[in-house]
Each structure stands twice: as C-alpha cells, then as structure tokens.
Amino acid sequence: MSEQERKRKVALVTGGSRGIGKAVVRKLAGDGCTVYVNYRSREDEARKICDEITGAGQRAQIISADVSDSKQVKAMVDQIIAQEQKIDVLINNAGIYSTASKGGAFLNFTKEEDWWEVVKVNLGGVMNCCKAVLPHMIQKKYGKIINMSSVSGIRGTAGNTSYSASKAAIIGFSKALAREVVRLNITVNCVAPGFIETDMTTQLPENVIKGMMPNIPIQRMGRIEEVAELVSMLAGDRVDYLVGQVMVVDGGITI
DSSP, X not given: OOHHHHXXXXXXXXXXXXXXXXXXXXXXXXXXXXXXXXXXXXXXXXXXXXXXXXXXXXXXXXXXXXXXXXXXXXXHHHHHHHHHSOOOEEEEOOOOXXXXXXXXXXXXXXXXXXXXXXXXXXXXXXXXXXXXXXXXXXXXXXXXXXXXXXXXXXXXXXXOHHHHHHHHHHHHHHHHHHHHHGGGTEEEEEEEEOSBOSHHHHTXXXXXXXXXXXXXXXXXXXXXXXXXXHHHHHHSSSOTTOOSOEEEESTXXXX
C-alpha cells in the first residue's frame, strides 16, 4: 500500500443510497475519501451511485446492513476493517420518518411497536454504528463522527412525535459521547437539516409542503448538496475545535 493510500480517509455513510446520504457520498468521494455506501434494501440505488463515483475515478463500495440490528452493523464494520484497516469518518444518516400509515399523530398510533420502530432505526442505528466503529477509531487515535439529527429534534414537529423524539435524543447522545471521546482525538457533532428536498419530503402532501413555506424565512426548500457541504467540513480537519455542536441547516426556521 502506497503512502497516498494510507493517508486516504475511509468513510462509512449509512443510508447512503438516496437523498442527503447520496449527496454526502458524492461530496466525500470528491474530497478524496474511499466511501462505503451503506444500504438496507435499495441495492440498485446504492450500486448506481457507486458506479457514478467509480466512473469518475473516485472510490466507493456498497455495503449492506440494517443499522437497527447490532449484529448486522458489527459484521458491516468488520468487513470494512478487514479491507481498509480503519474507518476515519462515520456519517450516521440512515433514518425513517413516521407517516400517517404508521400512525402519524401521537394518539393515532394504535400499535406501540410502530412508534418505537422509528426510534429503533433512527436512534438505535446511531448507537449501534458508533459502538461498532469507535474501538477502531480509538485504536488509531483519530475519528470524525457526524450524526444526522433534524430541526424536528430541536423544535418538534406535530404529527411526528417518534421522529422528533429520536432526533432530539441523537443530539443528547452526541453531546455526551463527544465529551467522552474528544480527548482521544475523536470529534462528534450533529447536523440538523430543516425542510430539505429529498425523497422523504417530496412524499408529503402538497398542502403540507405549501403550508411549511411561510415558516421558512428563505422561502424555499433546502438542497441536499447544501447539507453535504457542511458534512464535508465537519469530516475534514479544518474545524477540529467544533466539538459536540449541532449545526443547523434550515433556511432560518429555528431563528
């Protein structure tokens, strides 16, 4: 392995096959990282973005795991370590959104397991991935962890108590973990996107989308590339003094 190869960062992006995750994968690959694109069920989309990246002379590989399953996550991380000997950057992006079909408003959740499923994937996935990756970062005395939260975890979103709760918990988890590992040259930060144009948000009813616009001072939805730029900054080495922070990208919703 050449010196250049040893210095090349290895990044794992969960939920990297679509939306914000896909934009982050593109950006990190463009930054020179070897990027592992995690997916649960959308292999075709994960393979498509990897083909795009490798076709441009950059490096990416697909890797499958359900982040809510700790055994699958460990197997995924072990596979990456076997191939790369390290994971420098972990982007915990995988997540799901509660919808009317799964309960919607809090009192409409007829099955408790539907409510907890969102928490299990969103918060449990962050915990599982951090637990699996951190020992390897500690061994190398280096690591960047960026956990994707949401403005819903800061101000709450009516009709999405499970999603808001999971994203708020990610913030608390990240701040506590940051205190534990920063002395080991590992930083943990959060990114909290607002109303971003993704597959998830475009599935919302048109009246909901129109109803959100008066609450956004910039008067438009955010772009996935804008979020990816911030993630790229946090994954680099230019702002190491940022520790345990929540970086909001929301067009002014939380002002």
